[in-house]
Amino acid sequence: MQDVARLANVSTKTVSNVINGNPKATEETKQRVLEAIDLLGYRLNVTARNLRQGRTGQISLAIPELKNPYFGELADLVLEEAKSYGLKVLVQQTNFDREAELAILEGAQALGVDGVIFSPLLLGPADARYFHVDFPLVLIGESVFDVGLDHVSMSNVEAARAATEHLIDIGCRKIALIGSDPDEERGASGLRLRGYKEALTAHGLPVDRTLIAGTDRWHSDKGAAAVSTLLAKDAGIDGIVALNDLLAFGAIHELSRHGRRVPQDVAVVGFDDTEAAGYSLPSLSSVNPGRADIARNSVRFLHERITQSSGAHAAEPPRLYMAPFEVIQRDTTTPEGAQPRA
Incomplete structure (x- = not known):
């Protein structure tokens, strides 16, 4: 990064801003940095960045079953969308098992993921306390009640x-x-x-x-x-x-x-x-x-919660997104x- 900064005649902080999409860099500066990156063949060390930020670069998608084509196709879309954020996805199948769904809410840290996209089916209002987790969590699907979390659903x-x-x-x-x-x-x-x-x-x-x-x-x-x-x-x-x-x-x-x-x-x-x-x-x-919209917005919501988890926006109110249908x-x-x- 220091080599890129010297070649582009900018600070390493500016190089970091360009790499991470920070809008502070001007277009002219951004172009110089990108040209220096191409010339030097610089590649971001994602592992090092994640360790520095206290993250793993991996999220989890917990769905009822992959046998159902809807969930299989949704998982494929989530994987593609997560890739655009530099995230890897661990797909978990709860298989219509209440205990497996509870385990999702209790085991995110053990799996080493930064956040979870979760489609619960068997948990109800009496289980609301289990959703008070200390990791970013976005809910998808319909069997969801108001637990103060981002929710992406369909009409x-x-x-x-x-x-x-x-x-x-x-x-x-x-x-x-x-x-x-x-x-x-x-x-x-x-x-x-x-x-x-x-x-x-x-x-x-x-x-x-x-x-x-x-x-x-x-x-x-x-x-x-x-x-x-x-x-x-x-x-x-x-x-x-x-x-x-x-x-x-x-x-x-x-x-x-x-x-x-x-x-x-x-x-x-x-x-x-x-x-x-x-x-x-x-x-x-x-x-x-609106499966593509569900995948896109669930990953976007989760990524925002992950990156904001220690920032000023961590306390933003939960969002509900209803995907369009046809x-x-x-x-x-x-x-x-x-x-x-x-």
């Missing part, structure tokens, strides 16, 4: 309502929902159920509890089993809102096995807009919940392929 109610209204717009009138418990209120399941009910009510359609099929996991086999149950009731469904894409894939498989055409007989919309949605046969209409229409709800419905 579950509004998105599920839009997905249901999409089916109504193409003529569906007996719309089932798979993946939710009619009595659940908290978490993604309960929020998406609320959006489904709001859409039906707003359009003068009854909320029929027999058309709401719950599942304990959001996997394809559970979606197939839920549709099998609905078909056994001879409910006459002509549309399905699946609470994630895996459930939707299972639903489509089961509909086909029973001779029901998609979308001619039953239109299907999923949630998450995973990569596979565009390549299934038929391709799946799905809600894009209903992506594909073959499973293409109006041209569906028959007119009364």
